[in-house]
Amino acid sequence: MHGDSTDASHYRLVCSVCGRRQADDGLTLGCAGQHEPGLWQTDYQATEFVPDASQSGVFRYRDWLPVRRTLEGTGRTVVHRSERLAAELGLDELWIAFNGYWPERGGDLTTGTFKELEAAAVIGRIPADAGTLVVASAGNTAAAFAELCSRYEVPVAIVVPASAVPRLRTRGPRSALVRLIAVEGADYADAIALSDALARLPGFVHEGGTRNVGRRDGLATVLLAAVETMGQLPEYYLQAIGSGAGAIAVHEAALRLRCSRPGPLPQLILAQNDAYAPVYRAWETGERLWESGSEEGQRRATELAFAPELTNRRPPYDLRGGLCEALTESAGDVLVADRGAALAAMASFQELEGIDIEPAAGVALAALRAAVAAGRIDTRASVLLNITGGGRARFARDHVLTTRQPDLTVPRAAVHDPASLAAIAAVAAVPGPLPAMA
Structure with missing residues (x-):
């Protein structure tokens, strides 16, 4: 991964239910406490809103982003x-x-979507050699993670309904580190279910959606x-x-x-x-x-x-x-x-x-x-x-675009079929050693 290395000492995670505070390992999605469900929230050392004038992209606001590194060349709102x-x-x-x-x-x-903002922050948060990130999407999140994970060399498996594939058009080739799994006859809930199952396997790490x-x-x-x-x-x-x-x-x-x-x-x-x-x-x-x-x-x-x-x-x-x-x-x-x-x-x-x-x-x-x-x-x-x-x-008028074709297309029945999961994981896993992150 390319980018300026920082650390995660400028914030702490706080449980919205029990108030538990802890340092962030870049992967945790929920509190270990035995209580009702709740979201982690971030508590930053910076209390004043001061954008970083040296940055042009989303990391202009890095004091209020839960990241351990910044990435060059990101966009923003x-x-x-x-x-x-x-x-x-x-x-x-x-x-x-x-x-x-x-x-x-x-x-x-x-x-063409604000999902690039979340993809940049998620990539900036995860630790080096975390494993293959697993992302579920109805289309826009897939496009954002495919683009940024290709650009910054982050291994990712993206699960989408097959109907979303025509929207995944790009002007450049997709990195071999980016794997796209399409589910025929599926909706977003099916994509989430398959991504949940895949992320529980060794070598994969759940992106987590709203919990991240x-x-x-x-x-x-x-x-x-x-x-x-x-x-x-x-x-x-x-x-x-x-x-x-x-x-x-x-x-x-x-x-x-x-x-x-x-x-x-x-x-x-x-x-x-x-x-x-x-x-x-x-x-x-x-x-x-x-x-x-x-x-x-x-x-x-x-x-x-x-x-x-x-x-x-x-x-x-x-x-x-x-x-x-x-x-x-x-x-x-x-x-x-x-x-x-x-x-x-x-x-x-x-x-x-x-x-x-x-x-x-x-x-x-x-x-x-x-x-x-x-x-x-x-x-x-x-x-x-x-x-x-x-x-x-x-x-699309300004650039020549090609549609990102899936690495694997599976029927909706495979989503809840444990026997199919190993074959899906074999395609979704990135072979060889993971690239070193800066």
Whole structure:
């Protein structure tokens, strides 16, 4: 791995349930205490928000990242104040946190998604010779980890539904250290199940999703970039969610920032597909589809979703430090948007702001429009809209891209078949000695 070596002494892990504090080994995902589930959180020595002017990418915020090394050449969120879209929505102060490829504004996330932020922080967190990282994805996370693990020579096995493969396009060859496993007829939950099983085998290490503090604090840099540009916390924060890791991360960052910037927390206004909205249903009615809904019914619903990356069937909602807690503490809300409204929002952003955006971002913008129309948002307040992905069509016009083909494609039945796991692991494992990390 290429990068500047640091250490992990600038922060400690803290259990959100029992308060246990410990140094970070770069791999731990949960507290060993016998108590209800909860997320690790990070406690940094730095109490003031001071970006590192010597860094241009996500490691500009390394004082508030749980990393033991920095990586050269990463991208980050770019933030600007909207004029035309703000006027069309009737908002006095709309800020766009753009995560994607937009050369004219400095947008340099070449996979067109904010998942590059979390991938960079996860890679910066893991120790040398940790093993083969295992990542589950519905598409965007796969693209980000494939790109960054190729660039920084990190062994990784990425598990995706086969339907996500066409979205994994790149301008360069994939490293031999990056293994892609596709599951036919699967959804995101199946990919997670297979990755969980694979990560329990020797030589593999679980990336961990929302439980990984690297992932969450990497995503939290969206808010840090916004505050650096705006000079203050926004009053409202809008984002489309699947698991909600990004929303939890932004809320955690707001709590840190409030130590030196007193004031109310940003209200989280989160959005999901109307076809499948488990977090919306839980927030509005109290029904937990992941407990009461049938597997097959949920699977059919996810197939109807406009933005498949928003279809996490087991979101980190009820655990301590999770999504319900963040929504409650921020006086937040969850909305839904249908396919037509999201498509219209995507077209509107292209016309008024000048760049293409991804379906998930279209869902968020459609929800923002609905929230303004319903009077849910004070039109005089500062609003931060997280465009979680954009510029992908522009990137395809500017570069010659090829689709990343899987190293192995398996049927969905193999996900829960122990006899198939050894064959899958043989392909997923990176042969030979691991590369030395700086």
